[in-house]
Amino acid sequence: MLRLGTATAAETAAPVPLQPPWLRPLEPSLSLRPAPTGEAARQLPIILRAQRIQSTPDIETIAEGNAEFRRGGLVITADRLAYENPLDLASAIGQVRVTRDGAVYTGPELQLRLQRFEGFFLQPTFEFTQLGSGGRAERIDFIDSARSTAVRAEYTSCPREGPLPPDWILKAERVDLDLDANEGVAENAVLRFLGVPILALPTLSFPLSDARKTGWLPPSIATDSRSGVEVSVPFYWNIAPNRDATLTPRLLLRRGPALDTEFRYLQRSDSGSVRVDWLPYDRITGNSRNAVSWTHVGQLGSDPRSATRYGIDLTRVSDDTWWKDFPGSTRSFTPRLLPLRAALEQPFSWSSPSAALTGGWLNGEGLVYARVLQWQALQASDLVVVAPYERTPQIGVQFNGTAQGFVYGAQTEYNRFTLPSGEQARNGREGGDRVHLLANLSRPVRGAGWWITPQVSVNAASYRDAIVGTSDGSVGGGTRIERRHESRTVPTISLDAGMRFERQAQLFGRAFEQTLEPRLLYVRTPFIDQSGLPNYDSAAKDFNFSSIYSANSFSGVDRVADANQLTVGVTTRFLDAATGAEALRLGIVQRVLFDTQRITPQADGTPGGEPFSQRFSDALLLGSTSLLPKWNFDAAVQYSPDLKRSVRSILGVRYAPGPFRTVSLNYRLARGLNEQLELAWQWPVWGHADTALRGAADGSCSGSWYAVGRVNYSMKDSRVTDSVLGAEYDAGCWIGRIVAERLSTGLSEATTRLMVQLELVGLSRLGSNPLKVLKDNIPGYRLLREERSPALPFQE
Numbered sequence: 001m002l003r004l005g006t007a008t009a010a011e012t013a014a015p016v017p018l019q020p021p022w023l024r025p026l027e028p029s030l031s032l033r034p035a036p037t038g039e040a041a042r043q044l045p046i047i048l049r050a051q052r053i054q055s056t057p058d059i060e061t062i063a064e065g066n067a068e069f070r071r072g073g074l075v076i077t078a079d080r081l082a083y084e085n086p087l088d089l090a091s092a093i094g095q096v097r098v099t100r101d102g103a104v105y106t107g108p109e110l111q112l113r114l115q116r117f118e119g120f121f122l123q124p125t126f127e128f129t130q131l132g133s134g135g136r137a138e139r140i141d142f143i144d145s146a147r148s149t150a151v152r153a154e155y156t157s158c159p160r161e162g163p164l165p166p167d168w169i170l171k172a173e174r175v176d177l178d179l180d181a182n183e184g185v186a187e188n189a190v191l192r193f194l195g196v197p198i199l200a201l202p203t204l205s206f207p208l209s210d211a212r213k214t215g216w217l218p219p220s221i222a223t224d225s226r227s228g229v230e231v232s233v234p235f236y237w238n239i240a241p242n243r244d245a246t247l248t249p250r251l252l253l254r255r256g257p258a259l260d261t262e263f264r265y266l267q268r269s270d271s272g273s274v275r276v277d278w279l280p281y282d283r284i285t286g287n288s289r290n291a292v293s294w295t296h297v298g299q300l301g302s303d304p305r306s307a308t309r310y311g312i313d314l315t316r317v318s319d320d321t322w323w324k325d326f327p328g329s330t331r332s333f334t335p336r337l338l339p340l341r342a343a344l345e346q347p348f349s350w351s352s353p354s355a356a357l358t359g360g361w362l363n364g365e366g367l368v369y370a371r372v373l374q375w376q377a378l379q380a381s382d383l384v385v386v387a388p389y390e391r392t393p394q395i396g397v398q399f400n401g402t403a404q405g406f407v408y409g410a411q412t413e414y415n416r417f418t419l420p421s422g423e424q425a426r427n428g429r430e431g432g433d434r435v436h437l438l439a440n441l442s443r444p445v446r447g448a449g450w451w452i453t454p455q456v457s458v459n460a461a462s463y464r465d466a467i468v469g470t471s472d473g474s475v476g477g478g479t480r481i482e483r484r485h486e487s488r489t490v491p492t493i494s495l496d497a498g499m500r501f502e503r504q505a506q507l508f509g510r511a512f513e514q515t516l517e518p519r520l521l522y523v524r525t526p527f528i529d530q531s532g533l534p535n536y537d538s539a540a541k542d543f544n545f546s547s548i549y550s551a552n553s554f555s556g557v558d559r560v561a562d563a564n565q566l567t568v569g570v571t572t573r574f575l576d577a578a579t580g581a582e583a584l585r586l587g588i589v590q591r592v593l594f595d596t597q598r599i600t601p602q603a604d605g606t607p608g609g610e611p612f613s614q615r616f617s618d619a620l621l622l623g624s625t626s627l628l629p630k631w632n633f634d635a636a637v638q639y640s641p642d643l644k645r646s647v648r649s650i651l652g653v654r655y656a657p658g659p660f661r662t663v664s665l666n667y668r669l670a671r672g673l674n675e676q677l678e679l680a681w682q683w684p685v686w687g688h689a690d691t692a693l694r695g696a697a698d699g700s701c702s703g704s705w706y707a708v709g710r711v712n713y714s715m716k717d718s719r720v721t722d723s724v725l726g727a728e729y730d731a732g733c734w735i736g737r738i739v740a741e742r743l744s745t746g747l748s749e750a751t752t753r754l755m756v757q758l759e760l761v762g763l764s765r766l767g768s769n770p771l772k773v774l775k776d777n778i779p780g781y782r783l784l785r786e787e788r789s790p791a792l793p794f795q796e
Contacts (some may be wrong), residue, residue: 030358046071046114050081067092071553078110088115096121100359102129117145133157133733133762146179153186157762160735168193168760171571174206182211189208193734195759198766210339212238217246222768223596224753226325228253232260243264255282260329262389272296277329291329292319305347305365311342320378324745328753336385338376345369364401364408370394380745389417389431389536409736410439417536432534435556436461457551457562462487463534486533490560492525494551504577507584508627511577518570519589523551527562527598531608535559540601543638543648545569545622548589553600559607563593571622584625591617616641630657631636654779660684660706664778671731678780681708703731706784708739710777724777725771726755730784735759739770 047710051065060082064068067081069090078093080289090112098105104127112119120141127134130678137156142148154176158166172186184206191199203322205215217234224230234248248390265272282289294314301307314337317323323335349365371394377387396413417431442455463486498519505514537556549569553561569589574585593615599611623635638648648671654664666678687704708727712721726739737757744750755770774781 014768016215046083046557048081048083051185056087067075073100076112078109087333088113089119090114092169096446103131104128104134112142128762135169139706142361148177149711150175150177154411156733157760158731165192165195167235167731168763170763193760212236212244217765218766220766220768222328222753222755224751225328227255231268252279254433255279255284255479267298269300269302270296270298272298277698285319285321287701289318289322291315291322291326297474304435305349307347309343309345311341311343315339316376317378320380324380324749324751325743327743327751336378336380337387340374340376341371343359343369343371356526363403364399366397366399368397377420386422390420394416395473399428401505405443405445407442407444410437412437415536419533433464433537434461434534434557435464448644449501450497450499452495454493455499457492457494458489459492459552459557460487460489488530488533490525490528492523492551492560492563495522496520505574507574510583512574512583513577515573515575516570517572519549519568521549521551521567523565523567524562525551525563528560530559530599531556532657535607538607540606543591543618543620545587545620548591548617548620554607558600559601562595562597563599564593566592566594568592568622574627581626583627585623587622588619590619593617614642618647631655645671656780660782661783662778664779673716675715677713677715682706682708682774682778682781703729705729708774708778708781724773726774733761735761735784737770739773741770741773759785 030586041309047070048061048063050063050067053063055061061141062083063081063670064079066269067078067093069076069081069083076090076092076096076098078092078096080092081319082091083089084091086091090110092112094108095104096107097108098110098121105121105124106126107121107124109122110119116585120139122139123136124140125134125136126140133156135153137150137153139151140148141151143688148372150172151174152172154169154171156166156169158168160166168191169193169487170186170189172190173188174186176185178184186204189199189201189204190197214237215235217236220232220234221228221229222232230250230252232248232250234246237245237247238376239245243263243265245261245263250258250260252258256279258277259313262273262275263700272295275291278287281287292314293316294312297309297311299307299309317338326337346368347365348368351363366501370514371389371391373394374388375390377385381383392416394413396411398409398411399411400407402408413436415434415436419431437458440457441454443455444451444453451785465485496519498517501516503514505512518549535558538559539556541548541550541555542552547553548567550561553563567589568591569587571583571585571587573586574584593612597612599607600611601607619639619641621635621639624633626632634650634652637646638651639645646669649667649669652664652666654662656662659679661683663683664679664680668674668676669679683706685705687705707723707726708728711723711725714721718740721744723742724739726737729736735758737759738756739754739755740755742750743753755768755771755773757765757767757771759765775783
C-alpha cells in the first residue's frame with residue numbers, strides 16, 4: 001500500500017493531530033532506532049515526498065524535483081521517481097541515491113521491485129560507512145534483499161584525487177554478495193597497490209562483516225637470521241559457532257616445508273586450545289621437529305563456589321634448540337622452561353548450626369586440590385638452565401575464615417619432589433617427600449585513621465627420603481650425602497600497625513589531598529637450624545617495598561629466616577582533589593635488626609649465606625609523579641648505609657604529549673651484577689602528525705611516518721642485548737610497517753627477525769604481523785587503527 005505525503009523539503013509546519021499519519025509532513029527523528037528487517041520491513045508503509053507529485057490511484061505515482069522515497073531503513077532520492085503499483089516497481093532517474101543498512105549507492109538510474117528487492121542499478125558508486133570504504137561498478141543487480149551481483153567492480157578505502165587512481169584498489173569482473181551467508185565471491189580479482197598488481201586470483205572469497213568465515217587468510221612473509229625467508233598461508237576453518245581451527249602451511253627457505261595447526265573449542269563448562277607445529281624434515285638439523293601446546297579449563301557444576309574445577313597447561317618441543325630457531329612461536333613466559341601443569345580442585349564452604357553457640361568458628365571456605373607440575377628444560381652449551389623441582393604429585397587442602405573478629409587460615413600439603421629427566425645427573429640433586437603445614441591466626445583492630453594487626457603463624461614441615469648435604473645446607477656440594485627423615489616447626493609472631501593522616505594542600509596551583517601513612521612491622525621468629533634439611537622451593541625474596549613488609553625473607557616453605565626485627569616506613573601521597581588520581585608518591589622504609597640473623601641467602605639467592613649482623617638494613621626509597629603535564633617519573637633506590645651509596649636503582653621517565661607520541665627511558669642498576677639502559681619510543685617524524693586520528697576523512701591519502709622501537713643496552717657488557725627497530729607509514733587508507741627484532745639467545749648468539757606488513761584499511765592485512773612485538777616492547781604504544789576483527793579470509 002502506497003501512502004503519500006504532499007510536503008516539500010522546505011516545509012516545517014507542525015502536524016495536525018486530526019490528520020491521518022500519512023498526510024502529515026515528515027519530521028526529523030531525534031533518536032535512532034534499528035530498522036525492521038524481513039517480513040516486518042515489507043509490511044511498513046511507503047512514504048513519498050517531492051516538489052511535484054502526480055498519481056493515478058492503484059496504477060502509478062510519479063514524483064519529480066528532490067523526490068524522496070522511504071520505507072523502513074530504505075531511502076531513495078532522485079530527480080525523478082516513479083512507482084508502478086501493479087508491478088511493485090520503483091524507477092529512479094537522475095542523481096539517484098540509495099541508503100540501506102549502512103551502505104550508500106549513487107548513480108544515474110535505478111529500477112527496483114520493492115517487495116522482492118529485485119532490480120538493477122546502472123553505473124553506481126557505493127560506500128560502506130562503517131568501514132570507511134567503497135567503490136564503483138558498471139552495474140549492480142539485486143537478486144533479493146540478501147543477494148546481489150556487481151559487474152566490473154572496484155573497491156578501495158582510498159579517496160580519488162583527480163585523474164590519479166587510488167593508492168590501492170581491488171578490481172573484479174564480477175562480485176556476488178550474499179548477506180545471509182556472510183560471503184562475497186569475486187571472479188578474476190586483482191589487487192593493485194600503487195599501480196602494481198600484488199595479488200591476482202581467479203576466485204576470491206571474503207566475509208561481509210566481522211563474523212567468522214571459513215577461508216584462506218592473507219599470506220605472511222617474514223625473514224630471520226636462522227631460517228631465512230618464511231612464507232605462510234593460513235586457512236581458517238569455522239567448524240561451528242563454538243569451535244574453529246587454523247591450518248597454516250609454511251615454507252622456510254633454509255629448512256623446508258612446515259605445518260602449524262591450532263584448534264579452539266568452547267563448551268558450556270569447558271574451553272581450551274590445542275596447537276601443533278610440525279616440521280617434517282629440517283634440512284639444517286637433518287631430522288623432524290615439532291612443538292605441542294594444550295590448554296584446557298573446565299568445571300563440573302554451574303555454581304563456581306562449589307563446582308569441581310580442572311585444567312591442564314602443556315607445552316613441549318622436540319629439541320633443545322627450538323627456542324633459538326623459532327623465537328616467534330614461543331608459548332611460555334619462560335621460553336627455556338616449558339611447563340606441564342595439571343590440576344583438579346574442589347572448593348567447599350561450611351557454616352556452624354548456631355553462630356551464637358560456636359562463636360562462628362565453623363564458618364569459612366576452602367579448597368581441596370591435587371596438582372602435577374613438570375618441566376622441560378631447554379639447555380644451551382654456553383648457558384645452562386637449572387631446572388626447578390617437579391611436583392609429582394602435589395596434594396593439599398587450604399581454608400580460611402573469620403570469627404568473633406579473628407581471622408584464621410591454614411594450608412597442609414603433600415609433595416613428591418623430583419627432577420626433570422637428565423637434570424639429576426647434571427646437578428647432582430635428588431628429590432624426596434615433604435608434608436607441610438602453614439597456619440596463622442590474627443586479630444585485626446581498626447579505628448579512625450589507624451589499624452593494628454597482631455598475628456601468630458606456624459611453618460611446620462616433615463621430610464622423608466630426603467637427600468641431606470653438608471652442614472652449610474648445600475645439597476650435592478659436599479662429601480656427606482645420606483637419606484634420612486627430618487622435621488621441624490618454626491613459629492612466628494608479628495605485629496603490623498599503621499596510621500593515615502590527611503590534609504588539604506596546594507601544589508603548583510592545584511588542589512590536592514595529601515596523606516601521610518606511617519607503618520611499623522615487628523617480627524619475632526626464633527632460630528631453628530635448617531641447614532641439614534633439603535631445599536626444594538625456597539629462595540630469597542626480591543628486596544622491595546612489598547617484601548620488606550613480609551614476615552619471612554624467603555619464598556616457599558623450606559626456609560624460614562630467624563628474625564628479631566622492626567620494619568619502619570612512611571609514605572606520603574598527593575591525590576588530585578577533583579579526580580582522586582595519584583599525582584605524587586614518596587616513600588622510605590628500613591629494617592632494624594635487634595639480633596644477628598643466622599639464616600640468610602647466598603649471593604645467588606639460595607639459602608646458606610653468612611650471618612647478617614648489620615644493625616640497619618639497606619633503605620628503600622620510592623618516588624613517582626605525574627605532576628608535570630605529559631610527564632611521568634618513577635624511581636626506586638636501594639641505599640646501603642655501610643657503603644654510603646646505592647646498590648640497586650631503577651629510574652624511569654616517560655614523556656607522552658599526545659596520541660601516538662611516547663618516549664620512555666629506564667635505567668636499571670644492580671651493583672656488581674648488571675647495569676642496563678632501555679630506550680623505547682613511538683613518534684611521528686614526518687608528514688601530517690594527526691593522520692592516524694583523521695584517517696582518510698580529509699580526502700587525501702597523504703600521511704605521516706612514525707618511528708617505533710626499543711633498545712636495551714648493557715652498560716656492564718658494553719653491548720646491545722635486545723632491540724626492536726621499525727617504522728610505520730600511515731597514509732590514511734593504508735598503513736605500512738617494517739620492524740626488525742633482535743633477541744639474544746646466548747652470550748654470543750642472537751636471532752634477528754624482519755617483519756613487513758601492509759594494512760589495507762577496510763580490507764585486510766598482508767605480510768607478517770609485528771603488532772604484538774610492538775605492543776609487548778614499547779610502553780604506551782598505540783595502534784594507528786583500532787583492531788576491528790581478525791584479518792579477512794579469502795580463498796581461491
